[in-house]
Amino acid sequence: xxxxxxxxxxxxxxxxxxxxxxxxxxxxxxxxxxxxxxxxxxxxxxxxxxxxxxxxxxxxxxxxxxxxxxxxxxxxxxxxxxxxxxxxxxxxxxxxxxxxxxxxxxxxxxxxxxxxxxxxxxxxxxxxxxxxxxxxxxxxxxxxxxxxxxxxxxxxxxxxxxxxxxxxxxxxxxxxxxxxxxxxxxxxxxxxxxxxxxxxxxxxxxxxxxxxxxxxxxxxxxxxxxxxxxxxxxxxxxxxxxxxxxxxxxxxxxxxxxxxxxxxxxxxxxxxxxxxxxxxxxxxxxxxxxxxxxxxxxxxxxxxxxxxxxxxxxxxxxxxxxxxxxxxxxxxxxxxxxxxxxxxxxxxxxxxxxxxxxxxxxxxxxxxxxxxxxxxxxxxxxxxxxxxxxxxxxxxxxxxxxxxxxxxxxxxxxxxxxxxxxxxxxxxxxxxxxxxxxxxxxxxxxxxxxxxxxxxxxxxxxxxxxxx
Numbered sequence: 001x002x003x004x005x006x007x008x009x010x011x012x013x014x015x016x017x018x019x020x021x022x023x024x025x026x027x028x029x030x031x032x033x034x035x036x037x038x039x040x041x042x043x044x045x046x047x048x049x050x051x052x053x054x055x056x057x058x059x060x061x062x063x064x065x066x067x068x069x070x071x072x073x074x075x076x077x078x079x080x081x082x083x084x085x086x087x088x089x090x091x092x093x094x095x096x097x098x099x100x101x102x103x104x105x106x107x108x109x110x111x112x113x114x115x116x117x118x119x120x121x122x123x124x125x126x127x128x129x130x131x132x133x134x135x136x137x138x139x140x141x142x143x144x145x146x147x148x149x150x151x152x153x154x155x156x157x158x159x160x161x162x163x164x165x166x167x168x169x170x171x172x173x174x175x176x177x178x179x180x181x182x183x184x185x186x187x188x189x190x191x192x193x194x195x196x197x198x199x200x201x202x203x204x205x206x207x208x209x210x211x212x213x214x215x216x217x218x219x220x221x222x223x224x225x226x227x228x229x230x231x232x233x234x235x236x237x238x239x240x241x242x243x244x245x246x247x248x249x250x251x252x253x254x255x256x257x258x259x260x261x262x263x264x265x266x267x268x269x270x271x272x273x274x275x276x277x278x279x280x281x282x283x284x285x286x287x288x289x290x291x292x293x294x295x296x297x298x299x300x301x302x303x304x305x306x307x308x309x310x311x312x313x314x315x316x317x318x319x320x321x322x323x324x325x326x327x328x329x330x331x332x333x334x335x336x337x338x339x340x341x342x343x344x345x346x347x348x349x350x351x352x353x354x355x356x357x358x359x360x361x362x363x364x365x366x367x368x369x370x371x372x373x374x375x376x377x378x379x380x381x382x383x384x385x386x387x388x389x390x391x392x393x394x395x396x397x398x399x400x401x402x403x404x405x406x407x408x409x410x411x412x413x414x415x416x417x418x419x420x421x422x423x424x425x426x427x428x429x430x431x432x433x434x435x436x437x438x439x440x441x442x443x444x445x446x447x448x449x450x451x452x453x454x455x456x457x458x459x460x461x462x463x464x465x466x467x468x
Contacts, residue, residue: 047080070109335379
């Protein structure tokens with residue numbers, strides 16, 4: 001076997017999972033030179049919730065962040081997480097929007113696009129796979145790993161084969177809740193390596209404390225690449241820390257070849273950032289702890305941090321474990337969707353509503369209704385029909401690829417913001433998050449106006465000399 005390659009998530013999923021995606025570009029740049037010299041297979045820098053967080057909370061242009069990181073990391077593949085037909089948003093977009101986003105992501109610096117669908121519906125990956133390859137990106141479809149009566153090893157292997165036929169350059173197993181236990185990982189990776197001719201990339205978290213063991217067994221089975229996070233933002237609901245895995249494999253046939261001294265130097269930059277976020281409450285201590293209950297609730301790291309935030313806002317932190325217990329019940333009623341964005345948020349929010357209202361399904365979110373109606377794609381298991389009818393009444397359930405029902409949208413979005421466009425990418429920002437993007441545009445315009453205002457003119461008064 002050859003060396004094990006590492007993707008480091010320090011610039012994306014690590015802080016998304018621990019700190020609700022609140023790391024700023026100024027926290028990243030001081031580490032870029034050393035990160036670029038380490039020799040990672042890739043750095044995950046974009047996608048997921050970073051786009052939303054940049055616009056909504058950080059007053060950053062996500063496209064400018066990408067361009068800045070591309071310039072600062074010239075020698076390393078940059079990777080993003082792409083939600084299939086949802087792109088980076090929470091609904092399905094027409095194919096023309098998907099195409100333009102893939103094109104602009106690659107033009108602005110992304111090399112590898114990891115594409116997943118929350119329901120593992122291949123129809124929702126078709127467009128993103130096609131356009132990633134059209135514009136020269138490395139296409140990495142991901143299988144959202146989960147456990148249920150309908151999800152087994154044969155299911156995942158058959159899905160991987162279908163994705164390879166669709167054009168995958170790499171296959172990712174996306175274990176968002178750290179449910180893939182060591183021996184199951186060994187067995188699955190062994191089969192994938194024997195039945196497929198593309199590299200296998202494994203992504204997990206350390207929520208249940210088993211991530212390191214899972215990676216070691218996966219390495220023994222021949223996995224090609226794994227996702228880790230530098231130690232200041234590693235472990236807990238984030239990825240297993242990079243440095244221990246590199247140390248554990250040193251001198252073995254899967255030696256990563258990475259320099260621990262360089263990793264330590266990079267970690268040193270992020271340590272005060274993590275400490276600041278712990279001290280100001282951005283990183284919750286709950287996110288740092290091992291929680292074996294996750295093996296029961298199947299809640300991924302990013303979902304946990306958002307769940308904690310939701311309960312804080314409702315002054316209901318004491319309901320945390322009640323909500324966790326409700327999540328698997330909602331998931332079963334909804335046909336066992338994997339818990340990954342956006343279905344993790346949809347199921348989680350519905351569970352919060354069920355608990356806080358004191359009555360299950362007293363109300364449904366718009367998104368819950370959409371899932372049950374088929375707006376997000378084909379649900380993997382049998383839906384509780386009583387719950388579905390309570391949610392959508394007599395509305396017809398969608399059975400086709402949902403995007404087939406959508407007309408081209410890009411020109412409509414462009415027309416709606418024609419007076420605010422500073423770059424073509426603004427149209428995409430608006431398409432994904434219209435209200436948030438518009439506030440960002442207005443703030444940007446106000447700042448531009450202020451910057452262009454002339455300084456107060458110096459007035460010189462001439463006083464007539466009346467002295468005699």
